[in-house]
Amino acid sequence: MEFVATNPAGMKAKWVSYGASLAELWTPDRDGHLADIILGFDTEAGFHSEDNQHFGATTGRYANRIAGGKFEIDGREYQLALNNGPNHLHGGPHRALGKVEWQGELFEGELGSGVRFHYISPDGEEGYPGTLDVTVTYTLTLMGGLRIDYAATTDKPTIINLTNHTYFNLAGQGAPTALDHVVWIAAERYTPKDAHDIPTGEIAPVAGTPLDFRQPRRLADRIDELGDVQQKDGYDHNFVLDGPEGVLRLAAELYHPPSGRKMRVHTDQPGIQLYTGNMLRGQRGKNGATYPRRSAVCLETQHFPDSPHHLNFPSTVLRPGETYRQTCVYEFSVETE
Numbered sequence: 001m002e003f004v005a006t007n008p009a010g011m012k013a014k015w016v017s018y019g020a021s022l023a024e025l026w027t028p029d030r031d032g033h034l035a036d037i038i039l040g041f042d043t044e045a046g047f048h049s050e051d052n053q054h055f056g057a058t059t060g061r062y063a064n065r066i067a068g069g070k071f072e073i074d075g076r077e078y079q080l081a082l083n084n085g086p087n088h089l090h091g092g093p094h095r096a097l098g099k100v101e102w103q104g105e106l107f108e109g110e111l112g113s114g115v116r117f118h119y120i121s122p123d124g125e126e127g128y129p130g131t132l133d134v135t136v137t138y139t140l141t142l143m144g145g146l147r148i149d150y151a152a153t154t155d156k157p158t159i160i161n162l163t164n165h166t167y168f169n170l171a172g173q174g175a176p177t178a179l180d181h182v183v184w185i186a187a188e189r190y191t192p193k194d195a196h197d198i199p200t201g202e203i204a205p206v207a208g209t210p211l212d213f214r215q216p217r218r219l220a221d222r223i224d225e226l227g228d229v230q231q232k233d234g235y236d237h238n239f240v241l242d243g244p245e246g247v248l249r250l251a252a253e254l255y256h257p258p259s260g261r262k263m264r265v266h267t268d269q270p271g272i273q274l275y276t277g278n279m280l281r282g283q284r285g286k287n288g289a290t291y292p293r294r295s296a297v298c299l300e301t302q303h304f305p306d307s308p309h310h311l312n313f314p315s316t317v318l319r320p321g322e323t324y325r326q327t328c329v330y331e332f333s334v335e336t337e
Contacts, residue, residue, distance in 0.1 A: 001017045001044075001104060002014060002015070002016055002017075002018070002023070002044065003015045003017075003104050003106055003115040004114065005014075005029065005106065005112075005113040005114050005138075005140045006112065006113070006140065007112055007140045007141065007142055007144070008142055009028075009036065009142070009143070009144035009332075010026075010027075010028050010032075011025070011026060011027050011028075011140060011144060011146075011259060011332065012024065012025075012026040012034075012140075013025050013114070013138070013140045013146065015056075015104065015115050015117075015138060016235055017044070017102050017103070017104050017117070018044055018045045018047045018048060018099075018100075019047060019054075019056070019057035019058055019097065019098040019099060019100070019102070020057070020058040020097070020102040020104070020117035020119070020136050021040075021047055021055065021057045021058065021098070022038060022040075022056035022138065022146075022164065022166050023038075023041070023044075023047070023056055024036050024038065024040060024286075025037055025038045025146065025166075026325050027261060027332045028257065028334065029118050029259040029260055029261055029334060030260030030261075030334045030335065030336055031290065035171075035172035035173075035259075036172065036173050036286065037168055037169060037170050037171075037172060037173060037219075037261065038055075038166050038167060038168055038173055038296075039055050039056075039166075039167035039169070039173050039285055039286075039291055039295075039296050040055045040056055040092055040173070040285060040286055041055070041285055041286060042134045042285075042286050042287065046285075047281070049287075051226065051283035051284070053107070053167075053279060053280065054090060054098050054165035055165070055166070055167060055285075056164070056165065056166045056167075057097075057098030057099075057103075057164070057165045058097050058098055058117070058136050058162065058163075058164060058165075058272060058323075059090050059091060059093045059095070059096070059097065059098050059162065059163050059164065059165045059300070060090075060091045060096065060097040060098075060134075060160065060161060060163070061097060061121065061125075061126070061128050061132060061158070061159070061160055061162075062080075062083075062088070062090075062091055062128075062159055062160065062161045063090055063091070063161045063162060063163040063165075063195055063300065063302050064089070064090065064161065064163075064238070064273065064300075064302060064304075064305035064306075065084060065087045065089050065196075065198055065305045065306055066080060066087060066088040066097045066305075066306055066308060066309075067083070067085065067086075067087055067196075067198045067306050067309055068082075068086060068088075068146065069081060069082045069087060069088035071159055071308035071309070072083075072308070073129070073157045073158070073159070073317060074157060078127055078128070079127055080092060080126060080127040080128065081093055081094070081126055081127060081329055085129045085196055086196060087196060087197075087198060089108050090165070091126060092126030092127070094126065095121075095125050095126050096126060097119065097121065097134065097162070098165065101119075101120075101121060102117040102118060102119045103117065103118045103119070104116065104117045104118075104134075109139065111139050111141050111142065111147065112139045112140050112141040112142045112143075112147075113127050113139070113140055114137065114138040114139040114140050114147075115137075115138050116135065116136075116137045116138075117135065117136045117137075117138075118133075118134070118135050120132070120133050120134070121133050121134065123155070123156065128158055128159070128312060129156045129157065129158045130154035130155055130156030130157065130158035130318075130320075131154065131155045131156070132152055132153070132158065132160070133152060133153050133154075134150070134151070134152040134153050134162075135150070135151045135152070136148065136149070136150055137149040137150075137151075138164075141329075142147075142153065143331075144331065144333065145213065145329050145330060145331040145332060146329070146330045146332075147327065147328070147329045147330075148164055148246055148327070148328045148329075148330075149325075149326070149327050150324065150325065150326040150327075151323060151324065151325050152318065152321055152323070152324040153318075153320075153322070153324070154195070154247040154318050154319070154320060154322075155161055155320055156318075156320065156336055157317060157318070157319045157320070158317070158318055159307075159308055159316045159318065160316060160318045160323075160324050161274070161302055161303045161307070161316050162302075162326060163300040163302045163328075164300065164301075164328065165300060166297060166298065167254075167277060167280075167291075167296035167297070167298055168254060168263065168296060168297050168298070168299070169181075169256075169295060169296045169297070170254060170255070170256035170259060170261040170262075171256050171258065171259055171261075172259075173285060173289055173291075173296075174285065174286070174287070174289025174290065174291070174295075175295065176295055177292075177294060177295055178219065178276065178277065178294060178295055178296050178297045179218065179219045179220035179223065179276070179294055180218060180219075180220065180256070180258075181218065181219055181254055181255065181256050181297055182216045182217060182218055182219075182251040182253075182254070182255040182256075182257065183213050183217065183218075183219055183252065183253070183254055183255075183274070183297075184214075184215070184216040184218065184237050184252060184255075185213040185241075185251070185252045185272065185274065186214075186241055186242045186243070186249070186250060186251050186252065187206060187213070187214070187239035187240055187241050187242060187251075187272070188205060188206060188207075188214070188240070188242060189203050189204060189205055189206060189239070189240040190203075190204060190206050190209075190211050190237055190238060190240060191203060191204075191237075191238045191240065191271075191304055191305070191313075192204050193238075193305075193308055197236065197305070198305070198306050199238070199304060199305055199306050199310060199313075201309075201310045201312065201313075203240055203312070206239070210222035210223065210225040210226055211235075211237055211238040211239070213239075213252075213274075216255065216316060219235065219297070223235060223276065232279035233278040233279075234274045234275075234276040234277075235274045235275060235276040236273070236274070236276070236278060237271050237273065237274055237279075238271045238272070238302070238304055238305055239271060239272050239273075239274065240271055240304075241267070241269070241270060241271060241272055245268065245269065245270040245314060246268050247268055248266050248267065248268045248314055248327055248329070249266060249267070249268070250264060250265075250266055251265045251266060251272050251299075252264070252265040252266045252272055252274075252299050253265070254297060254299065255270075255335065257335075259327070259334075260334040260335045260336065261332065261335075262332070262333050262334065262335055263299075263330055263331065263332055264330075264331040264332075264333070265299050265301065265328070265329070265330055265331075266327075266328065266329040266331065267301035267326075267327070267328050267329075268326060269301045269302055269303060269326060269328070270303060270304065270307060271301075271302050271303060272299055272300065272301050272302065272306050273298065273299070273300040273302055273305075274297070274298070274299060275297070275298040275300065276294050276296075276297055276298040277291070277293065277294050277295055277298070278294060279293070280292060280293050280294070280295055280296065281293065301326070301328045305314045
C-alpha cells in the first residue's frame with residue numbers, strides 16, 4: 001500500500017508498506033521549485049525488485065554489519081544469516097525489516113501528518129531471538145521536517161539497531177552525482193574498520209584523515225584519498241557523534257549550493273553512517289531516472305556496527321520489560337546564496 005502526506009511548508013512525502021519505506025520526498029529549492037530528493041521507484045513492485053538497495057527502508061533488526069553473523073547474550077550464541085561475504089548485513093537477506101510488509105495507517109497530529117507502521121517479527125526470524133514488536137512513525141512536520149520515531153519491545157533478550165536507509169540527492173533524484181554536496185558532521189571520532197567493513201574496536205580521531213567533516217566541505221574534496229582499509233570505493237563509515245547518547249541533537253548537515261537546499265540531521269543515537277552510494281549501478285528509478293554510482297548520500301543514524309563484539313561500544317541489547325526508542329529528524333531549509 002501507498003501513503004501520502006503534505007505540510008504547509010510545501011513538502012510532500014510518500015511511503016510504501018514494503019519495508020516501511022520512504023518512497024518520495026518533495027522539497028522546494030531557493031526559487032520555490034519542488035523536486036523529489038530521494039531515490040526510489042514509481043511503484044511498490046520496484047521496491048520488491050533486485051534493483052532495490054534498501055531505498056528508503058526501515059533497516060534492521062540490526063542495521064549495518066555483524067561479524068560472522070554471530071553474537072552472544074547471557075552465554076548463549078546465536079547465528080544469523082550471512083549475506084555480506086562472511087558477515088551479516090542490515091537484518092538479513094530474506095526477512096529483514098526492510099524486506100517485509102508492514103501494516104500502515106495515516107494520522108494527523110500536533111506536530112504534523114504522516115504514517116504509523118507496525119510489524120511483529122517472530123522469534124527466530126533471520127536467526128534473531130525474541131518476538132520483536134516494532135512501530136515506526138513518520139511525521140511530516142508543520143515546520144518543514146521529516147521526523148522518524150522508533151519503538152520496539154521483545155519477549156526474549158535480543159539485539160536491535162534500527163535506522164532509515166534513504167538515499168538523498170538534494171539536486172533531485174536522478175541527478176548524476178552527489179559529490180558536489182557539502183557535508184558537516186558533528187564528530188571528533190570514528191570507528192576504523194577492516195577490509196570487510198567490520199570495526200576493529202578502535203575509536204580514532206578524524207583529525208588528519210579524509211573523514212574530517214568538522215568543517216563543511218564537498219564530498220568530492222577528499223574521497224579519492226580513502227585507502228584500502230577505509231574502503232577505497234568511497235565513504236561508508238560510522239562516525240562517533242559528539243554529545244550524550246539519548247539526547248536529540250544536531251548531528252550532520254547536507255547542503256547543495258546550486259539549489260540552496262539544506263538538510264540538517266538530528267538524532268539521539270551515538271553514531272551516524274555516511275554512505276556515498278558506492279554500490280549504485282545505474283538501476284532505473286522514478287520517472288525513468290537512472291542511479292549511477294555515487295549519485296546519492298545516506299546519513300543513517302544508528303548504534304555502531306558490530307557492537308555485540310566490542311564491549312567499549314554502546315550496548316545494543318534489548319531485554320523483556322524494556323522499550324527500545326529512537327528519534328531521527330531530517331530538517332529542511334533553503335539558503336538564499
